[in-house]
Amino acid sequence: MKSLIMIIVGCALINNVVLNQFLGICSFLGVSRQMKASLSLGVAVIFVMTLASAVCSLLYTYVLAPLSLDYMKTIVFILVIACLVQVVEMFLKRKSPAIYRALGIYLPLITTNCAVLGVALTNVQDGFGFAESVLAGFGTAVGYTLAIVLLASIRSRIREEDIPAPLRGAPIVLISAALMSIAFMGFANLSI
Amino acid sequence: MNKYIERLQNGIFKENPTFVLMLGMCPTLAVSTRAINGIGMGLSTLAVLILSNMVISLLRRIIPGQVRLPAYIVIVASLVTLTELTLQAYMPALYESLGLYIPLIVVNCIILGRAEAYANKHPVGLSVMDGVGMGLGFTLALTVVSMLRELIGNGTLFGARVLPASIEPMAIFVQPPGAFLILAVIIAVMNALGIKSRQRHLVEEGCNGGCAACGRACDQRKGTDEK
Numbered sequence: 001m002k003s004l005i006m007i008i009v010g011c012a013l014i015n016n017v018v019l020n021q022f023l024g025i026c027s028f029l030g031v032s033r034q035m036k037a038s039l040s041l042g043v044a045v046i047f048v049m050t051l052a053s054a055v056c057s058l059l060y061t062y063v064l065a066p067l068s069l070d071y072m073k074t075i076v077f078i079l080v081i082a083c084l085v086q087v088v089e090m091f092l093k094r095k096s097p098a099i100y101r102a103l104g105i106y107l108p109l110i111t112t113n114c115a116v117l118g119v120a121l122t123n124v125q126d127g128f129g130f131a132e133s134v135l136a137g138f139g140t141a142v143g144y145t146l147a148i149v150l151l152a153s154i155r156s157r158i159r160e161e162d163i164p165a166p167l168r169g170a171p172i173v174l175i176s177a178a179l180m181s182i183a184f185m186g187f188a189n190l191s192i
Numbered sequence: 193m194n195k196y197i198e199r200l201q202n203g204i205f206k207e208n209p210t211f212v213l214m215l216g217m218c219p220t221l222a223v224s225t226r227a228i229n230g231i232g233m234g235l236s237t238l239a240v241l242i243l244s245n246m247v248i249s250l251l252r253r254i255i256p257g258q259v260r261l262p263a264y265i266v267i268v269a270s271l272v273t274l275t276e277l278t279l280q281a282y283m284p285a286l287y288e289s290l291g292l293y294i295p296l297i298v299v300n301c302i303i304l305g306r307a308e309a310y311a312n313k314h315p316v317g318l319s320v321m322d323g324v325g326m327g328l329g330f331t332l333a334l335t336v337v338s339m340l341r342e343l344i345g346n347g348t349l350f351g352a353r354v355l356p357a358s359i360e361p362m363a364i365f366v367q368p369p370g371a372f373l374i375l376a377v378i379i380a381v382m383n384a385l386g387i388k389s390r391q392r393h394l395v396e397e398g399c400n401g402g403c404a405a406c407g408r409a410c411d412q413r414k415g416t417d418e419k
Contacts, residue, residue: 019368021222022222022371025217025218025221026217029217071277073295074272078269079266114218117295118292166380167376167380169379170214171377174372174373178370181369
């Protein structure tokens with residue numbers, strides 16, 4: 001039990017997917033302009049990443065590993081993720097239009113979010129079982145959401161400041177991300 | 193012949209994928225801790241990019257428009273797997289240090305972006321040259337970023353000590369925050385010098401338009417906004 005909680009904490013805080021491993025930078029910098037969009041994307045990522053980790057873990061354990069097709073995992077995982085996103089999109093459209101309106105537009109973005117593929121591959125690399133993979137996927141996605149929501153709230157304040165002209169736009173956002181990354185380094189010594 | 197040279201210049205300078213188009217930020221930030229890693233990542237991406245542009249250009253009349261993105265992803269993923277196995281066999285040290293970021297070349301926006309923006313509309317020769325140009329531009333950018341980080345953060349270049357021992361290296365620059373800082377400084381200098389880049393596009397519009405799938409998301413979002 002303790003080790004399972006540690007997986008979530010480790011993935012969300014200690015090895016934060018954006019600030020420590022640099023996965024999903026595109027959407028982290030792009031979508032964080034608006035708070036509401038960041039939250040919606042975060043929820044969508046939590047949903048897809050947990051699901052993708054589960055499906056990829058099952059596929060790897062019961063199909064790829066027994067057939068010793070280990071080298072096919074990149075191709076299989078990216079296809080699974082792309083299909084999964086499509087299925088989730090169609091399902092939401094049909095069953096829950098309200099959620100679809102809120103999240104739908106961010107779902108295609110997630111296909112190319114390298115964090116999802118990254119987690120699926122890391123789970124295999126670390127030899128995680130099913131439960132561990134799902135928790136790692138969930139924890140990583142929570143870390144992603146935390147990072148993007150924090151950056152969005154920093155950016156909403158930056159907009160009101162008088163920033164030197166060359167630093168406007170990407171540089172000041174990157175500097176904010178650097179400071180967040182320094183803050184997250186403090187979690188490195190965290191242990192339960 | 194000029195058209196081919198123009199493609200090279202376009203990739204390396206005019207539309208440098210990292211500094212001007214702002215594509216492929218993840219590997220740029222992640223592996224640039226040491227110059228040798230930067231070059232290794234750049235060259236791996238170059239290889240995949242040349243091959244993917246070639247294959248996609250050859251198949252451009254065969255792949256139906258509606259399923260082109262999944263088709264591209266399968267092609268790119270196969271090429272990345274080839275590259276990964278080659279590195280594992282012949283350059284195990286580099287393979288170890290790049291680790292997870294080799295399979296992640298699949299989702300590098302530069303590759304899908306070039307397939308969508310160039311290779312599926314142009315003949316093979318030009319597409320290959322486009323891949324060479326873009327790949328070299330990416331390699332150059334990664335090398336610059338990683339040399340800066342290694343020099344400031346570790347006092348070395350390609351593993352050889354450059355700064356005298358009396359200067360204490362700032363270790364933060366080889367750690368994750370340093371990647372964000374270096375990139376921020378580079379873009380700020382480019383802004384100050386008046387070099388145009390799409391960085392505003394990157395942080396203001398939510399996706400970098402060159403990338404195929406992100407572009408699709410953008411279109412959809414525009415669609416829903418209008419409704």
